[in-house]
Amino acid sequence: MARRALILVEGTRSNGPRFVKAAQRLGLHPITLSIDPAQYDYLAAENVSAIRVDTKDLSALIHECSRLGESYDIAGITSAWEPFYATVGKLCQHFDLPGPDPTSIEKCCDKFTQRQLLAEAGVPIPAFRLAINATDIRAFAAEIGLPVVLKPVVGIGSRGVRLCRNVDELAEHTDYLLGEQYKWQTSPGILVEEFAQGPYYGANMMGNELIAVGVAAFGPPPHFVFREYTHPASLTDDEYERIADVSRNCLRALRLGWGPSNIEFRWTTRGPVVIEVNPRLSGGDPKLVQLACGVDLITEHIKLVAGEESDLRKSYSQTATAWYLVPENDGTLDWIDGISQAAAAPGIAEVKLYVEPKMPVVRRGDDRDYLGYVIASSHSPTHTAAMLRRAVDLISWSIAPRAGLGEQEQPASRNDLRSAQILQVTNDCRGR
Template identity: 65%
Template sequence: MARRALILVEGTGSNGPLYVKASRRLGLEPIILLADLSQYKSLAAESIDAIRVDTDNLDAMIRECSRLRAIHDIVGITSAEESFYATASKLCQHFELPGPNAVSIERCCDKVIQRQLLAGAGVPIPAYRVAANATDVERSAAEIGLPVIVKPAVGTGSCGVRLCRNVDELAEHTTYLLGGTHIWLSLPKQRRWQSSPRILVEQFAQGPHYYAHAIGYEVIGIGAADFGPPPYFVCRELTFPAPLTNDEHRRFADVSLSCLRALDLGWGPTCIEFRWTKLGPVVIEVNPRLSGAPDPQLVQLAYGIDLIAEHIKLVIGDEWDLRKRHSHIAAARYLNPDCDGTLHWIDGDSRAASVSGVAEVKLYVEPETQIDRKGDNRDHVARVIAASPSRAQTEAALQRATDLIGWSITPFPTADSDKQCPCFGQGKVADGLQ
């Protein structure tokens, strides 16, 4: 008898390995369809069935899934990647398997259409304009009023997103986006745009940043995010759940449900981002999929809910359960460098992992790595996750652990000097206490 199998479309992002592990825990055999086998060298060692197929060609995907269904008991199809989630949804529809509305997913991934639908439903969003060239960007910023957020209409991970506080920053970022350096994405797969790129120019909604996790029309919880210094939005810390009053939580939940109804996202996971302004919650973005790691880990540590496993249960038509098992405070802190250059050493991770309350320590870079900050989520060099029954204990564990991680970077030579002094990362190791 054929073993029940789950097809995963691509999955190079942070949640990909988590979907593989969760599917196996549920007794499923993961089969990954991907365009580039070289990105999955680790899969061979884990005996994961990886098949090369043009994941941007729906007909090719249908043919491959049909072939697999002839030899496997395929019980579900999904993707851990936003760029392929709509494709997975179309495959579900074709093979009559549970899945979200592909049209709704594609509309939501297009930030322009998303904002139109939200505004039409009366959901609070920042004022915005759509621009195609530098003149449009300049005119849009003048109409909205500086400072403004300037970003691509399609994208993830804060890539290409910048706060422009004056006309010089506006011109500089517009030149970057339109000058050929930035890689423009399109739907349903990440690739260069074949037509003119679209730029969103948005009012800067000032206030603390929050995000909501939901599956279907059930809001699971609200988290808080903290970012590094402007003009970029490089995540520095995530806390789940956020410290909110009952009234604040209710307002976030009410606006979240309004977003889901406006965008027809009543099936599957979503992550909704907000700023709490003087007028209350303002929606920055709705993501029609699970947020990337470490968010699923934080929810599991805080509430005992495995979002990825529950999503897979939904995908295969099994009964799913979002009940809280406990109520802890979980947080993740990212370590980000202060300069570009050559990272010569980074260590302290094993000592940090031994701190009571620490759940995970992850280093993103290795010695002799070239550090070239992009102003987005690719800038992280390390991450620490901690959890405990109290907010104070979790914060203390994070601090003790991050104090033990350090690194040294020699900045790249500049026109003024061909010899630069090393800059050290935070922690006792960086202070020379090795």
């Protein structure tokens, strides 16, 4: 009998290793197809099968999957990375395997089309306009009223997304997006969007079922870089049901409902306002959800991909919080210490680093800024926050600034700074 294989189209540094390990636990042989397998260090570290193929070429992917099908029983095809999720849907259709609807995925991944469909369905969203040049941006920002958020129509990880609080910030980010620095995935299109103010929540769906709602806080504006993420969010029954109702309305409007999705909200004076619908698992949520309620979203997703029934029953209730390690300056990482001590601290579930000494550190104002993260879990939010704070305080690093930085741009004491940040962000996350 041929060995059952799970085909993974590309990977990610966050969920990629978890998909591999979950597949192995389910008795599947994971095979990653990538344009450059070497970019995923976990593949070599775990001796995971990987094949070099142009993952932007659907015909090449079909050919490679067909070739693999001669040696393996292909149980399913999926991806941990949103840019390839519509491609996954097309592959699943071609090979008659369970998977997402590629047309719905493509519409959802176009933020302008997504907002049009949500607005037509009466889903609460911020005011928005589509701009293609600087004149449009200035006019639409004046029409909506500052502050506004500028974001590319297609993109992930808050890349190219900025809060513009005044005309100078608006002009600066307009020049960045329309200049040569920003690399467009598609034809340039920019959303000018009302800034919905209020606490941030993320809803994790599997099919049409709401599994968990988390609460997060960001670092300083104008960027949207997570500093802390907690599951579960502290919500009343009514608040939870309102988020659940709006989430299901989003899936109906976008014709989603197979597999995972992640819906981002701001709780405003209008209640829950949808910021974004992502037709895939969130990068940081699966581990927190599993620690908080016992549901392994990645494993249950793979079961669906393989045509098996998912088990979404919650088995316990805890609080799990991730704290993201974010540098204070650009340069070269000299050293980073305290990782093993933090990992061994009470209540710490995971410590992950994305960097090594002598690597360049370049802040971009998006999800690529993270040096790593620390996750703690316990029976209570207060206890979890205290254990997390103690563990993070054990970690320190030194980044040698690039030549030409002024003295005022040198980093302060990182332990003192992070302790203050954790206390502040934790307080911000706890209430409205």
